[in-house]
Amino acid sequence: MSKREGLMATIKEVAALAGVTPTTVSNVLRGRGRVGTETRERVLEAVAAKGYRPNLNARALVERRAPTLALMLGCITNPFYPEFTLQANNAARRHGRFLLVCNTDYEPDGGTGFLADVAGSLSDGILVANNGDLHIDELTAIQAAGTPVVISIWESPDISPGIPCVAFDSHKAGFIATEHLLDLGHHRIGALIGSAKNGIHGGRYRGFHDALRSRKVKHIQADARFVTDSYQGGFDAAVDLLKARPDLTALFVSNDLPALGALNAAATLGLRVPEDISIVSITNIELASQSRPALTTVAIPTAEMAEQSIDLLIKLGAGEMDVPAMIRTADPVLVRRASTAPVKK
């Protein structure tokens, strides 16, 4: 590979043009130190004339910190992530940082080397979007090596991963969603869970379970399906479940994406939503308001989690010691739309 010509102006050239030293140019550009008004003018002119921009790599090297933060997520193709990413990106930019968005799903070695490279020099902090498949030991090692790590979208406010994190109350989300169904008079409710029973959506499932129990409603294991957290996963499981248990009047789905699949599955089976079957889920991604019928769902504080995570990362990077080990975000709230209605049968 032939290296490209160095057509970029360096600080030296700018300094020469302005008749000062690199230090002064550096000071002017970063507002450090005291520089005479006139000198500053001259420097600024030279900078403009040369179209100079500092080499961020060189700066990172000497400052021992990169101007970037990394966001590790499974697959950007899951519609939840773009929404989260946008908020995280905006928050990072507000702090003058660039956000490195890292798709880890298709990394060959499971992303180990990838993560180490990104953490080691490419970025100044790692924001891990919890996908239920965290390698805590790796993250701990990275943290120990000096790079701040924050886990976001943590589902259990009462269990700590041992790494700074931003959590929401997933149990309450499941509880609220289920209460809504119960309030509408449903008591034959199926569940579609986008993980294993004790997987990432375990808290949501327990919320569902506890809501039923609090109203003395029976729930049999046959009415639950533990599936892939995807549109297709929801579709397939809904077809299966609705056929097997035709007496169900409502479905609790642990996530919007499979709920959208379930919505379509119901239509495919000739069931009207919400007349024949109500569907409620959790998250409130943008698509939830665009489906037909629009999806009733329990909104989790996505934007808040993204922002708090970035803020926390910045604080950790700045060496602040009084940072909380866990930030609990606002409670989830029910967003009533058109996919749920009072029970009829």
Added chain:
Amino acid sequence: MSKREGLMATIKEVAALAGVTPTTVSNVLRGRGRVGTETRERVLEAVAAKGYRPNLNARALVERRAPTLALMLGCITNPFYPEFTLQANNAARRHGRFLLVCNTDYEPDGGTGFLADVAGSLSDGILVANNGDLHIDELTAIQAAGTPVVISIWESPDISPGIPCVAFDSHKAGFIATEHLLDLGHHRIGALIGSAKNGIHGGRYRGFHDALRSRKVKHIQADARFVTDSYQGGFDAAVDLLKARPDLTALFVSNDLPALGALNAAATLGLRVPEDISIVSITNIELASQSRPALTTVAIPTAEMAEQSIDLLIKLGAGEMDVPAMIRTADPVLVRRASTAPVKK
């Protein structure tokens, strides 16, 4: 900001541990130069023992090229981009590069400084996803300064932006979509275009227009709406158009997202798709297959464009001179689904 402790091992430390010089370690790690088998062993052990990873910033500084490629896109929240991003990311990783995903939509100064920083040192090449609002002069300047620039998703294979690009035939896409409608017997066809008449979807619109003309079907301006390229834009415009022109039997929409909005709008107006109105669009994002009815659309070669763009960027970065100024991708193809049917009235 207190700089973090340098707990990361340096090449020097590794070299010391292995009883060699940094040069040798470097050579071993990159497979350069000749190194004795035994020495190599010792070095590798030391590397493992220290958990050493080269500092990518330092390397970028001395090599004068970063290990990252940047993807500039409007807003990651538009569902087309995550799909494109995933492919670009995978292609970049195949070349050993990291992909820096840059949301430009919310940059304060229109992203000028942002782009310059990213181009100047953070990345070794810029992939610009065409959103119809390109600042060609800026891109040219960046290119002139030595950073390769490639424009992807270019819509007109016969017009060059003056910068290396990867294009698909948007005119043909519009033509094919419209022909499909004509073949089904429609001739009162409305158009929802996600840009100004000569904006980014201008080629698609002309394809629509030319298809009608080739069959001697009249198209009056009142049947076209130039709207925001979004779900809501499509929804609103469809409501408006369908009310104003109740005799229309089909809708040509320039993009899937507004088409999805139109689909919902039709239902809101009590029109059945495709019985009362057929809808066809262009792109074939994943959502197109998940709507109800599933959307008939003309697929554009998204994955191919992403891959070719990255490949081109890599070649340009390697200083290859025999690179084409424009790469034309495969032709768009019709994907028949459930939103179109033979005309009835």
Added chain:
DNA sequence: CTGTTAGCGCCTTCAC
């Protein structure tokens, strides 16, 4: 208020 000196961690060139 401005300049000098030193070095961030690595790679390249050239001796040995």
Added chain:
DNA sequence: GTGAAGGCGCTAACAG
């Protein structure tokens, strides 16, 4: 086959 010297572009610490 291996080592020594020099420098990438920048900022830190200190001197003046």
